Structure formats: structure tokens, C-alpha cells
Amino acid sequence: MNLSTVAVITKLEVRQRIRSTRWKWTALALFGLLSAIVFGSLYVTTLGSDDYHDWARELLTIALGTVLFVGMVGAPAISAAAINGDRRDGTLALVQVTPISAAELALGKWLGAWLASLTFLAIASPYLIWGIAEAASSVLFSVIAVVVVAVLLGCYCAIGLGFSALSNRPTASTMLTLSTVLFLLLGLPAIYGLALPSVERTHTVLRPQHGWDPARAAADPEYAGEPCVAQPKKVTFHHTEDVWWLLAPNPVLIVADTLAAGTARTNDWAISVPRSTANTLASARSGPYITDLSCDSERWWEDENRYAESDLGRSWYLGVAVTVVLGLVGFAVAVRRLRVPAGKLAKGVRVA
Numbered sequence: 506m507n508l509s510t511v512a513v514i515t516k517l518e519v520r521q522r523i524r525s526t527r528w529k530w531t532a533l534a535l536f537g538l539l540s541a542i543v544f545g546s547l548y549v550t551t552l553g554s555d556d557y558h559d560w561a562r563e564l565l566t567i568a569l570g571t572v573l574f575v576g577m578v579g580a581p582a583i584s585a586a587a588i589n590g591d592r593r594d595g596t597l598a599l600v601q602v603t604p605i606s607a608a609e610l611a612l613g614k615w616l617g618a619w620l621a622s623l624t625f626l627a628i629a630s631p632y633l634i635w636g637i638a639e640a641a642s643s644v645l646f647s648v649i650a651v652v653v654v655a656v657l658l659g660c661y662c663a664i665g666l667g668f669s670a671l672s673n674r675p676t677a678s679t680m681l682t683l684s685t686v687l688f689l690l691l692g693l694p695a696i697y698g699l700a701l702p703s704v705e706r707t708h709t710v711l712r713p714q715h716g717w718d719p720a721r722a723a724a725d726p727e728y729a730g731e732p733c734v735a736q737p738k739k740v741t742f743h744h745t746e747d748v749w750w751l752l753a754p755n756p757v758l759i760v761a762d763t764l765a766a767g768t769a770r771t772n773d774w775a776i777s778v779p780r781s782t783a784n785t786l787a788s789a790r791s792g793p794y795i796t797d798l799s800c801d802s803e804r805w806w807e808d809e810n811r812y813a814e815s816d817l818g819r820s821w822y823l824g825v826a827v828t829v830v831l832g833l834v835g836f837a838v839a840v841r842r843l844r845v846p847a848g849k850l851a852k853g854v855r856v857a
Contacts, residue, residue, distance in 0.1 A: 510605050511613045518587065518617020536628050539571050543632055558639075565636030565647055566778050568629050569654055569760055576625045576658045577690065577756065581682035584618035584665030586675035588839060593675070607843035611666065611836060618662040626655060641777055646767025646818075653763050653825060657756055660832030661686055667835025670842035689754045689828070697751040697789075704744040711735040711797035733800035746792030750823075754831075758786045759824040766818025786820050788813040 522528065546567055550560040591597035600610060626633070637647040665682040672678040714736045752758055765783035794809040 506606070506609055506612075510609050511616065514600070514605070514610060514613025515616040515620070518614055519620055522583065522617070522621050532624065532628055535575065535625065539568065539629055539632060542571055543567060561639035562641040563778055564632065565640040565642070565650070566761075566764065568632040568636050569650060570757075572625045572629045572633075573654055573657070573756060573760060576622055576654070577661065577686050578683070579625060580618070580622040580658045580661040581665045581686060582679055583621050584615070584662040585669050585679040585682045587614045587618055587666055588669040588843070589673055589678055590669070590675045592673075601843070607840045610843050611670075611839040614839075615659075615663055615666050615836060618666065619659040622658040622662055623655060625658070626651065640764070641768055642764045642779070643767035646763060649767070650760055650763040653760060653821065656825060657759070657828055660828045663832035663839075664835040667838035670839040685831075686756075690756060693751045694755060697748055700748045700751065701743050701745070704747045705741055706744055707739050707741050708795055709737050709739050710795060711799065712738040712740070713798055713800045714738075735797070735799045742793035742795060744792055745789040749786070749789035749792075749820075752786050752789055753820055753824040754827040755786075755824065756828075758782065759821050759828075762786055762818055762821035762824070766821060768818075780817070783817055784814065787815070787817040790816040790820055 543564065546563075547557075547560050551557060588597065591600075633651055637644060637651075640647045642650070661682070664685055665678065668678040668681040668685075669675070672681065712735065713733050715733050761779040761782035764779035765787075768777070768780060791813050794812045796808075
């Protein structure tokens with residue numbers, strides 16, 4: 506592979522996206538939106554009972570969350586017209602007749618789209634640096650979370666590139682890419698919820714029972730009930746460990762689990778947004794806490810919480826791996842569709 510050729514294609518792609526002055530106003534608007542969200546949340550938080558430190562440890566979450574949501578819309582829009590847009594304008598064939606391979610052309614277009622999408626992180630960099638300095642998560646995992654967001658944006662660009670190669674119309678490829686990203690964000694959690702009834706199982710466990718005799722209660726005002734006895738009881742549990750993987754590629758849970766991985770398990774951070782969000786994934790992976798309870802069982806919920814958090818911060822790399830595989834599939838499709846001679850083309854496709 507000729508890296509100099511890839512660099513030329515990448516430069517052309519980046520220049521094509523910034524050749525107008527509108528991107529400067531767009532960047533300014535995004536920075537203004539992020540600033541409004543950051544300082545607006547600071548005003549609302551300090552206006553109440555919370556202090557600055559309570560808000561500051563969530564600043565990285567606010568900044569990364571905003572960049573992620575904007576990127577999930579912007580990355581597909583950037584890459585979904587990279588191939589069919591050039592084919593429509595008649596410029597793709599001019600490049601294909603040069604001594605360039607399909608892989609080099611696809612790689613250059615993907616790098617150009619990815620670098621353009623990284624502009625979102627560059628715009629938010631002042632708040633990201635501020636958030637990393639104040640975050641409850643460690644500096645290492647805070648930086649890893651930023652890198653994870655960048656990797657996710659690159660994967661979404663690769664998915665968009667694949668749909669751009671498959672579809673003849675930029676509008677169709679953009680909608681297909683957005684639908685795929687929304688499926689990862691909302692579709693898979695919806696399927697997870699629909700799958701919960703299928704993983705219901707009934708187990709017989711011991712539960713403390715306090716007997717009550719209405720006749721004795723009416724005759725004796727000091728009657729406090731019969732002694733506690735642990736009795737078997739059938740309880741229905743959802744074995745979410747069988748379907749938790751449906752939540753793994755969710756971008757919000759990926760970033761939250763990354764931040765939770767670098768956080769000490771202390772009660773002080775129990776109400777943090779990333780940790781409470783990552784607990785959804787961790788508890789789903791751990792499954793139900795099935796145990797017998799005796800009359801002497803005290804503070805058993807602490808053991809249940811520790812069990813639910815046993816997989817906290819251990820699933821984010823699996824979600825990243827799934828997303829990377831989807832991106833590689835999109836890239837492979839783009840390489841396959843860029844090979845020349847193209848052979849049979851769909852009706853209405855412009856060659857040159």
C-alpha cells in the first residue's frame with residue numbers, strides 16, 4: 506500500500522469539506538452550544554444545594570456526552586456521501602483511472618471523514634481538559650474515554666463509507682447509516698427489554714417470614730407476631746446474563762463503563778451519572794442475585810450491590826470491539842465496491 510497516495514486522497518477529502526467558510530460558522534455554533542450546556546448546567550447546579558465540586562466531577566460526562574451525540578449524527582453525514590457523491594459528480598472515475606488501488610482509495614476517504622469528525626473533539630478540547638482535571642475517574646481512564654469516543658466516531662465513518670458504496674443516492678446512504686447508529690443506541694436496548702420475558706426463571710429460595718395470628722392480635726395488645734422462620738418461597742428472576750451482550754455495543758454504555766472502570770468503588774461516587782449508567786450494563790452482565798436469606802440476615806442489600814457491581818468497568822472494550830467489527834465490515838464493503846473494472850452496475854449509476 507502506497508501511503509503517500511493515501512495521504513493525497515485524505516488531503517483532498519479534508520479540503521473538500523472545509524473549502525467553504527460555512528464550516529467555520531458550524532464549528533463556532535457547536536462551541537457555542539457546548540458552552541451553553543456546560544455553563545448552563547453549572548448555573549443550575551450551583552443555584553441549588555450542590556456546590557461546584559459536585560458539578561465539576563460530571564463536567565467530563567457533559568462534554569463527552571455532547572460530543573458523542575453530535576458525532577453520532579455528524580459522522581454519518583460526513584462519510585455517507587464520500588463515494589456516491591463523487592460518483593454522482595463524475596469525479597470518482599477520474600481518480601479510479603489513476604494508479605491507485607481500491608483499498609488505498611477507501612482508506613484515504615475514510616481517514617478524511619474521520620479527521621473531519623474529530624473536529625468535534627477538537628472543538629470541545631478546552632472542556633475535555635477541564636473535565637479530565639476534575640473528573641472522579643482516574644486521569645488514565647478519562648483519557649481512554651476520550652480515545653474511545655474518537656474510535657467510535659471512526660467506526661461510524663467506516664459504516665457510512667460502506668453504505669455510500671452500496672447506495673446510489675447520498676440521501677439514502679445517510680439515512681441507512683443514521684439508522685444503523687440509532688439501532689445501536691436505541692434498537693438493541695429495546696430488543697433487550699423485549700427479550701427479558703424469555704429469560705425468566707423461577708427459583709426456590711429461603712425467605713424470612715413473620716407469622717401473624719389475627720385472633721391473638723385482637724386479644725393481646727402487646728402481640729408482635731410469631732417468631733421469624735425462614736421458609737422456602739418461589740421467586741421469579743430475570744437471567745439477564747444470557748442477553749446482556751445486546752447492551753454491549755450501546756455507545757452511551759460504552760463511554761459510561763469506561764469512566765466507571767477508572768473510579769474507586771466508594772459510596773461518595775455512587776450517585777455519579779457514569780457509574781449509575783454503567784451499573785445498568787454491569788448488573789445485566791452479572792445476572793440476578795440468587796441467595797437464601799435467614800432471619801439473621803442483615804444488610805444483605807450491600808452484598809447484592811457488590812454482586813451487581815462485580816462486572817463494573819469490564820465490558821466497555823467488548824462494546825468497542827463489536828463496533829470496530831461493524832466498521833471493518835463497512836470498510837471492506839467500500840473496498841469491494843471501489844474495485845475496477847466494476848462489472849455490472851445498477852441502473853442510473855454514473856461512471857464518468
